[in-house]
Amino acid sequence: MACNHNCSSCDVKDCNDRNSQSLLVQTAKENNIKKIIGVVSGKGGVGKSTVTSLLAIEMAKRGYKVGIMDADITGPSIPKAFGINKQIVGNGELMFPQITKKYGIKLISVNLLIDDPTKPVLWRGPVIGGAVKQFYTDVLWEDLDFLFVDMPPGTGDVALTVFQSLPVDEVVIVSTPQDLVAMIVGKAVNMCKMMNIPMLGLLENMSYLTCPCCMEKIHPFGNSHLEEIAEIYSLKPLDQMPIQPDTATLVDQGLVEEADTSYILKTAQALEDCLK
Numbered sequence: 001m002a003c004n005h006n007c008s009s010c011d012v013k014d015c016n017d018r019n020s021q022s023l024l025v026q027t028a029k030e031n032n033i034k035k036i037i038g039v040v041s042g043k044g045g046v047g048k049s050t051v052t053s054l055l056a057i058e059m060a061k062r063g064y065k066v067g068i069m070d071a072d073i074t075g076p077s078i079p080k081a082f083g084i085n086k087q088i089v090g091n092g093e094l095m096f097p098q099i100t101k102k103y104g105i106k107l108i109s110v111n112l113l114i115d116d117p118t119k120p121v122l123w124r125g126p127v128i129g130g131a132v133k134q135f136y137t138d139v140l141w142e143d144l145d146f147l148f149v150d151m152p153p154g155t156g157d158v159a160l161t162v163f164q165s166l167p168v169d170e171v172v173i174v175s176t177p178q179d180l181v182a183m184i185v186g187k188a189v190n191m192c193k194m195m196n197i198p199m200l201g202l203l204e205n206m207s208y209l210t211c212p213c214c215m216e217k218i219h220p221f222g223n224s225h226l227e228e229i230a231e232i233y234s235l236k237p238l239d240q241m242p243i244q245p246d247t248a249t250l251v252d253q254g255l256v257e258e259a260d261t262s263y264i265l266k267t268a269q270a271l272e273d274c275l276k
Contacts, residue, residue, distance in 0.1 A: 023164045025133050028094055031141045033067075035274050037148050038162060038171040038197070042184030044153035047205040048174045049077045050251060051241070051264070052150040055172070058261040058268045060103035064145040067097065069135045070109035071162055072152040073128045074121050079111045083254020088112045094140040102257040106144070108135050125157035132161050145275065155191045163195040170200040170274055172238070172267060175229065177207060177221040182229050189233045200270050201236030202229060209243040217242075238267040 027033060039052040052068060060066045070078040079085060084098045084107060097106040110131060111117040123131070141147065149166070152158045162168065171192050175185045185202070192199050204226040208217040220243070230237040240263075247259045261268075 024167055025137050025165045027136050028138065028140065030094070031139075031144075033141055033144045033147050035146050035169045035271075036166055037146055037200070037271065037274075038151055038168050039148060039174060040151045040159070040171050040188050040192070041153050041174045042155070042186075042188040043181065044075075046153075046174050046176045046181060047241075048153070049081065049150050050247065050256075051172070051174050051203060051205055052148050053078065053081050053251070053256045054241075054247075054259060054261050054264055055267060055271070056105050056146070056148050057103060057257055057259065058264055059146050059271060060105050061261065062268070062272070065143055066103070067106035067141050067144045067147045068108075069132075069139075069147060069149045070107070070111070071132050071135065071149050071158055073110050073123065073131055073158065075152065076109045076111040076117075078107055078150055079109050079117070080254060081251045081256040082107060083256075084112070085117065086112070087115070090138075094138055095134075096140050100257060105257075106141060108139050129157055129161035129165075132158055133165050136166050146271065155187055159191065160195075163192075163197050168197055170198050170271075172200050173202045173235065175202060175204050175225075177204065177219065177224050179222070179225075182225050185229055186233065189235070199235055200274070201238040201267070202226060202233070203238040203241065203264070203267055205241045206243050207240035236270065238270060239264045 039048055041048045056066045056068050068078055070076045082100045088095050088098055097108045098112055099106055110121055173188055175181050206221055207224050208219050211218055224240055226237050226240055250256050250259045
């Protein structure tokens with residue numbers, strides 16, 4: 001179809017050039033964010049928010065300045081995990097993120113903007129996308145080594161908004177051992193490829209459970225597919241995170257900063273390598 005737009009009235013040469021324009025937004029001038037890391041899953045229920053929290057905690061333990069953007073607007077869980085329920089404030093231009101008690105991780109979430117965290121966020125896609133952009137452009141993050149973006153499940157509006165609007169440096173793909181999840185991983189991987197987003201690697205959550213009596217590994221969701229799936233999609237295999245009842249309890253209590261992060265050291269090392 002021929003273009004019927006008056007391209008001479010724009011700053012672009014023609015409509016083909018228009019389609020290739022960057023949609024990236026700019027963060028506030030006060031911010032200096034070195035690396036933006038998206039944590040992605042093809043479906044819900046794989047523990048993506050827990051993975052995001054533990055990665056942020058481990059990098060903060062290593063002395064890095066860390067923030068978390070809870071981009072799961074309709075299902076935010078990050079503030080609950082860190083025991084933060086105080087609403088954020090601002091100065092009329094920028095919002096001030098909440099800061100966790102133990103490691104000083106900066107957080108922004110829609111649940112920190114509403115008076116009742118149990119109220120549903122009944123927003124349509126464009127409004128949700130606008131909120132995600134504001135979490136990057138209108139928040140006083142200041143100096144950060146890592147800004148982790150806890151993405152909503154799937155490949156819908158918010159994922160597209162994040163990948164088109166934010167300068168994401170790497171993505172961690174989260175899966176679990178079930179065959180169904182293995183299939184869904186392909187959707188997340190192909191979305192990243194289509195959007196030209198680099199992928200740090202594949203992390204498998206709920207990989208096994210350690211028997212408290214005999215200390216043997218039990219695989220309630222079947223044997224691990226980490227190496228197999230990573231090879232299929234040319235991804236780096238990262239960590240195999242076990243099912244940790246203690247971690248789940250700490251998340252429920254808002255004490256996730258006390259959780260064991262020794263199961264994500266490969267991923268943490270890969271993140272450190274990003275800064276070199």
